[in-house]
Amino acid sequence: xxxxxxxxxxxxxxxxxxxxxxxxxxxxxxxxxxxxxxxxxxxxxxxxxxxxxxxxxxxxxxxxxxxxxxxxxxxxxxxxxxxxxxxxxxxxxxxxxxxxxxxxxxxxxxxxxxxxxxxxxxxxxxxxxxxxxxxxxxxxxxxxxxxxxxxxxxxxxxxxxxxxxxxxxxx
Amino acid sequence: xxxxxxxxxxxxxxxxxxxxxxxxxxxxxxxxxxxxxxxxxxxxxxxxxxxxxxxxxxxxxxxxxxxxxxxxxxxxxxxxxx
Numbered sequence: 001x002x003x004x005x006x007x008x009x010x011x012x013x014x015x016x017x018x019x020x021x022x023x024x025x026x027x028x029x030x031x032x033x034x035x036x037x038x039x040x041x042x043x044x045x046x047x048x049x050x051x052x053x054x055x056x057x058x059x060x061x062x063x064x065x066x067x068x069x070x071x072x073x074x075x076x077x078x079x080x081x082x083x084x085x086x087x088x089x090x091x092x093x094x095x096x097x098x099x100x101x102x103x104x105x106x107x108x109x110x111x112x113x114x115x116x117x118x119x120x121x122x123x124x125x126x127x128x129x130x131x132x133x134x135x136x137x138x139x140x141x142x143x144x145x146x147x148x149x150x151x152x153x154x155x156x157x158x159x160x161x162x163x164x165x166x167x168x169x170x171x
Numbered sequence: 172x173x174x175x176x177x178x179x180x181x182x183x184x185x186x187x188x189x190x191x192x193x194x195x196x197x198x199x200x201x202x203x204x205x206x207x208x209x210x211x212x213x214x215x216x217x218x219x220x221x222x223x224x225x226x227x228x229x230x231x232x233x234x235x236x237x238x239x240x241x242x243x244x245x246x247x248x249x250x251x252x253x
């Protein structure tokens with residue numbers, strides 16, 4: 001007959017009971033808690049990935065928007081530059097034309113002034129010549145010269161009158 | 172013969188020779204008329220003579236000749252300038 005040491009048996013039984021109890025009341029809740037925790041973390045990871053994906057999409061969308069805004073901005077800048085260049089050209093052309101107009105006006109005025117001055121000068125020259133001639137004649141016309149003048153000038157005048165009379169008779 | 176009074180303007184009083192010359196020329200225009208000269212002295216005409224009778228005026232004064240020369244000079248100068 002086998003001699004059984006009951007204390008060992010009891011110890012084994014106690015151990016088994018302890019293990020069962022531990023499994024029942026410690027391991028299972030722990031495993032469940034871990035699973036729950038793991039699931040929660042997975043959900044959080046999934047949510048985070050979804051958020052990350054959404055954020056990435058949003059980032060791409062924002063980048064596209066930024067790109068569009070940048071293009072629009074460049075387009076507007078280019079348009080504004082073109083408009084400014086056109087305005088600048090118009091202003092320059094207008095100023096040039098105005099300048100040409102003023103220049104022509106001044107040239108015209110200057111020409112008129114020159115012509116006026118020359119006209120005055122011519123008149124003055126003629127007046128001076130006339131004065132000199134009159135002075136000379138006053139000293140040079142003697143009764144003899146006067147006789148010659150009367151004869152010569154009357155000869156010319158009477159001849160002209162005779163020619164005119166002949167012409168009117170012929171008519 | 173009809174007598175015609177003629178106004179004669181000269182810068183100096185007329186000499187007999189000058190009167191004869193004037194009458195000689197006037198008779199060429201109106202041989203049937205006799206001319207009486209009404210003398211007038213005007214030094215401003217410078218030389219020559221101005222004769223007027225009826226509606227006829229013969230201006231042979233040096234002053235008028237000078238005026239014509241002056242006008243011609245001005246015209247010529249104006250033409251050259253333009």
